[in-house]
Amino acid sequence: MTSEYTGRETAGEPAAHQLAQGTPVGSALDTDDPTAWISLDIEVRELSRPRLYPVHPRPAPPRRRWLSRVLPPLRAEPEAASSRPSPDAGLAVVRALPPATYDTEPALALALCDADGHVREAALARIPTGSALLPLVVIRCADWASPVRDRARELLRAELPARTPEELAALAPLLLRIDRRERGTFAAGLLETALRTPPYDHLKAQLGSADRDTRRFAHRIAAAGQVLDPAEFARSAARDPDVVVQSCCAEAALAGVRPDAYDEVLGPLLAARNPQVRAAGVTALRKAERPVEAEPFLADRSPVVRACARYVVRQYDIDPLPVYRAWCAEQGPAALPIGAPIGLAECGDRQDAGLLWPLTEHPDPAIRSRAVAGLRTLDVFDTGRLIPLLDDPSPAVTRETVTSLIPSARRIPVDHLVDRLTPDRPRHHRLASIRLLAAQGGTRQLRILRALLEDEDAKVRERAGRTR
Structure with missing residues (x-):
């Protein structure tokens, strides 16, 4: 089994x-x-x-x-x-x-x-009418023996319409699971027919199913027939934990929204945690002729949302680059959105590195890490200025710094990296030194990594063994 x-x-x-x-x-x-x-x-x-x-x-x-x-x-x-x-x-x-x-x-x-x-x-x-053994009848609908299969299908065809929406919702996960079998499409076909039948009580009962496949199946049918109100689709896109359901509902919400109802739809979409849903909401701002509302999303955490925001503002002849430069030139800690440094690098040039270097000392580690990533995006490397960032207290900043330093790892003194391998150092400093030693290569570096295979820290041992 x-x-x-x-x-x-x-x-x-x-x-x-x-x-x-x-x-x-x-x-x-x-x-x-x-x-x-x-x-x-x-x-x-x-x-x-x-x-x-x-x-x-x-x-x-x-x-x-x-x-x-x-x-x-x-x-x-x-x-x-x-x-x-x-x-x-x-x-x-x-x-x-x-x-x-x-x-x-x-x-x-x-x-x-x-x-x-x-x-x-x-x-x-x-089997009596209304039997609790209907799940076994569903399984028999995919039976290899045709007499068994035909009798089971006849029975299921008679029993399924009599089930309440709640009973059908409980049976749906099994119907979809059997659909994966070679002869299992019949039962799922009956389910789809029931869900597509007005007044859609069976369909609505399955939109909140705890089973992921059932929710996906039900939301696809609801989206295809625009069964729900666009605002309901938008709320489902914002709160459902499954990314497939989120994307499906976001598309359905925007496909059916009326020009006078954008507020009810865009609100949940723009506030969603899923970047794909937020990106759909930002893109809809162009059709809604509200480009000003897209400007805050130029500094979103997600690159796809930032790209959609730049697309929207450019459609209305708004250049995002001066907005990014103004943000990064501000010295106040609270005035700088988190995604502004990397957004500046995505649409700026190497001259903008002058605005990013000071941000590597920003009090917010999220800003510092994105400033380092932005310098790398602009293809600006200064080994001497990057090496001190290896000792940053934030693991995110250290990871971005290591990624930037790997192409020039041989310029870093080996002793400098060995000093950061001692057990009293934070783990992310030790892991960063291991990555850079492996990038350097060489006999001495190999001996150092081999010695770390007996380290007390399991994560250090695993990283040393993998890189070695």
């Missing part, structure tokens, strides 16, 4: 064993977990599989005996290594099977997962 189908089991005992002892299905497995149903199907299939070609004749294994206590012997066990039970004989037994054989839900669940297709088909004929 692969790890993909490992379901949760109660009381530390496999769900199939509990069902064989008469435990109710709801107590034997987590019925809200699609993986638990798939795991049960595989588990029972393995336990009920007959040994048709044993190497040496022997009695039925113990794993089969517990199942025989619940279900009658629907197949003849082989008497010799060369014998094989007749499918016709097994089918005759199933047809003569009294209805009382499946009078309990646990026994019916086991029969629906049995290795014998005749048993599975007979069990499908005995």
Whole structure:
């Protein structure tokens, strides 16, 4: 059994064993977990599989005996290594099977997962209307045996429309999981039909599903049909934790927004944490003819948002470069947006390095790190001025400095780096020295890295081994 189908089991005992002892299905497995149903199907299939070609004749294994206590012997066990039970004989037994054989839900669940297709088909004929075993019917819709598959699909087609929106939302994760199988598209097709049917109660019940795939599936359908109001799409884009849902909702919100309703849509988008959603909101400012509101996003933390903001202001003949220069020329700590130094480098030239060097001493480490990154973007390198930044108390500044110094690592004295490898140094200083020693190469540097393989700090040992 692969790890993909490992379901949760109660009381530390496999769900199939509990069902064989008469435990109710709801107590034997987590019925809200699609993986638990798939795991049960595989588990029972393995336990009920007959040994048709044993190497040496022997009695039925113990794993089969517990199942025989619940279900009658629907197949003849082989008497010799060369014998094989007749499918016709097994089918005759199933047809003569009294209805009382499946009078309990646990026994019916086991029969629906049995290795014998005749048993599975007979069990499908005995499922009552509204049964809690509908998840196993969904699995049987992708069964390899066409009689079982056809009967299961007929049953699911009749049962699914009668389910409430909440019941269908609970079943949807399994329907989508089975959709990945070779014959599993039927069940997901029924789900899609139900979700696309007005008044969309089933669809709205799944937009807040805890299952990620279900939310994605439901939001794609909602976006395609513009089922929600643009403001609702915008709020979903801002609060949903999944980036696929965020992007889908942001596009749907902007596609359906009216000119007089931009405030309700742009507010959530521009305040979203996801940079892709913010970028969509910033880009929409061009269509809304509000370029001034895009100017603060010129200094956004995300490069894609900054690029969209520059695009918007340039469409209205506003040059972003003077804005960046004015920001970086301000000396007050609170007057400088965090993304201004790197934004200046993205659209400036090497002469703007004069504004960035002073910012490497700014009190805010986020400003210092972006100033170093901006100097690198402008292709401005001064090893003598960068080396002191290796001792910066901020790991972010040190990382950016190392990245800038690696092309000229051989200019840094080895002893200077060795002094920063002592155990009393902060970890990010030690890691920076290891990266630069590895960039230098050489026999002495190799010996130093080899000695660090016995360091007390596990992170230092791992970095030294990897770079060496």
